[in-house]
Amino acid sequence: MDLYDEYRVKxxxxxxxKVIEPREDKPFKDREEAEQxxxxxxxxxxxxxxxxxxxxxxxxxxVLQAPDAAGKDGLIRRVLGKMNxxxxxxxxxxxxxxxxxxxxxxxxxxxxxxxxxxxSIFNRSHYExxxxxxxxxxxPKSVWKERYDLINSFESLLASAGTRILKFYLHISxxxxxxxxxxxxxxxxxxxKLNAADYHERDRWDDYREAYQAAFEKCSPKHAPWFVIPADxxxxxNAVVSQIVRKTLEEMDPQLPPVxxxxxxxxxxxxxxxxxx
Amino acid sequence: MDLYDEYRVKxxxxxxxKVIEPREDKPFKDREEAEQxxxxxxxxxxxxxxxxxxxxxxxxxxVLQAPDAAGKDGLIRRVLGKMNxxxxxxxxxxxxxxxxxxxxxxxxxxxxxxxxxxxSIFNRSHYExxxxxxxxxxxPKSVWKERYDLINSFESLLASAGTRILKFYLHISxxxxxxxxxxxxxxxxxxxKLNAADYHERDRWDDYREAYQAAFEKCSPKHAPWFVIPADxxxxxNAVVSQIVRKTLEEMDPQLPPVxxxxxxxxxxxxxxxxxx
Numbered sequence: 265m266d267l268y269d270e271y272r273v274k275x276x277x278x279x280x281x282k283v284i285e286p287r288e289d290k291p292f293k294d295r296e297e298a299e300q301x302x303x304x305x306x307x308x309x310x311x312x313x314x315x316x317x318x319x320x321x322x323x324x325x326x327v328l329q330a331p332d333a334a335g336k337d338g339l340i341r342r343v344l345g346k347m348n349x350x351x352x353x354x355x356x357x358x359x360x361x362x363x364x365x366x367x368x369x370x371x372x373x374x375x376x377x378x379x380x381x382x383x384s385i386f387n388r389s390h391y392e393x394x395x396x397x398x399x400x401x402x403x404p405k406s407v408w409k410e411r412y413d414l415i416n417s418f419e420s421l422l423a424s425a426g427t428r429i430l431k432f433y434l435h436i437s438x439x440x441x442x443x444x445x446x447x448x449x450x451x452x453x454x455x456x457k458l459n460a461a462d463y464h465e466r467d468r469w470d471d472y473r474e475a476y477q478a479a480f481e482k483c484s485p486k487h488a489p490w491f492v493i494p495a496d497x498x499x500x501x502n503a504v505v506s507q508i509v510r511k512t513l514e515e516m517d518p519q520l521p522p523v524x525x526x527x528x529x530x531x532x533x534x535x536x537x538x539x540x541x
Numbered sequence: 542m543d544l545y546d547e548y549r550v551k552x553x554x555x556x557x558x559k560v561i562e563p564r565e566d567k568p569f570k571d572r573e574e575a576e577q578x579x580x581x582x583x584x585x586x587x588x589x590x591x592x593x594x595x596x597x598x599x600x601x602x603x604v605l606q607a608p609d610a611a612g613k614d615g616l617i618r619r620v621l622g623k624m625n626x627x628x629x630x631x632x633x634x635x636x637x638x639x640x641x642x643x644x645x646x647x648x649x650x651x652x653x654x655x656x657x658x659x660x661s662i663f664n665r666s667h668y669e670x671x672x673x674x675x676x677x678x679x680x681p682k683s684v685w686k687e688r689y690d691l692i693n694s695f696e697s698l699l700a701s702a703g704t705r706i707l708k709f710y711l712h713i714s715x716x717x718x719x720x721x722x723x724x725x726x727x728x729x730x731x732x733x734k735l736n737a738a739d740y741h742e743r744d745r746w747d748d749y750r751e752a753y754q755a756a757f758e759k760c761s762p763k764h765a766p767w768f769v770i771p772a773d774x775x776x777x778x779n780a781v782v783s784q785i786v787r788k789t790l791e792e793m794d795p796q797l798p799p800v801x802x803x804x805x806x807x808x809x810x811x812x813x814x815x816x817x818x
Binding site: 445446449456527 | 595614622627629630722730733735737740797800803806807811
């Protein structure tokens, strides 16, 4: 089962989140098998990232969007954040500041895209400007309607500079979300995360679903695909995302640069006869 | 043995790098004991970092300086980079660009200092401007001489905003450095790191020692101390640095913020009777 193709939103495809099962377990025999795959993938990703870093030609942008408590932080902690931080940065986009609002909606994200050799992880992103902004009417429809094309142009610009883009939506059921909210009540060290506003956002679940679907359908070209990841089970989410990231890096196939220095000269400097080592 | 005090450069203290043993193993019984301590420290650091992140009041700046091959990258990979990347960024300062050189020497580092709740790791830093710059006469003496005071003022500014500063010098012997250079010849995937210029920098070892000593003696106030870490043994370096970072975070003693939300109201929203959970 090719997980990359299984969960990718095809260009111009239709998306019905309602019919996608959030509590998936196939193709894994059990949790243990999935966790084993995740561990192997994390190690492979680290090695591929090292090659990409040294190669210095390509870059990777990972976008995460999800309802509250769907597991973005956990995914970063357990999988994506295991990359070497010398070549990987997480950028969290929160409520825009006044200065940010005084610019176009891509102004604050552009400086955060990855340089050649680097990985950027967006914890929330420019997609908020067609999600929460759309659901809560923060700008007129005439404004947010244009943003899908603007996003596509922006992502094409990045792609043309050697950036691969992967966009993950963590697909959680409202029942599982409520369970996770409740768990926070049992953990005093998570109490700071509690707030009534997150609960009230649940009333807009259907509106968000529509907004997500529109974004996935309009903005999933081959070079910057969306993936809808069943996320009710954390181990499943980790296995699938790590598999997709690994496959992408393998396709990018970063190469160590050719040696430009004169190795014989360096050997001589080090006081080593040719072939002695 | 208090490793923090053992390796800290005392304010107005003298530093003689020549008499500090780079191949240290005390107080550890053996490598295994040191690695066990490192593992415990890494886990403790992660937990403390989480609290600091949530608290959002204090921050930590870690500065790394060292000769080539002394192990900055390894220290980041094995110890410092194990922190959660949502709250930790590595900034590598290389040869300055034209734009950077067109500004004061602190201009490029200032945007990279940690925000409240965050950790920044500087892989090389503003100290290059009193190290390589001094050794290679890149600016007149009258210019670099003033920089020690300017650095102290800058670091005081950061401290006044709640930033703790730890500065580590990885103290490696020239013999160990040459060994590590030679090892790179045996590892094709490290060949990209080889270059004759690094070898020739070894001729300036004594000049660098003087420049390092001057920086340590002039810029090690209590709120922003330098530590000289014996680094010929990687496991020793990892144990000592992790211990110092852990102790510092414990002293900072970050606290989870008080709960401002009405938990009873949230319980009601979740459909849970008081005390039911």
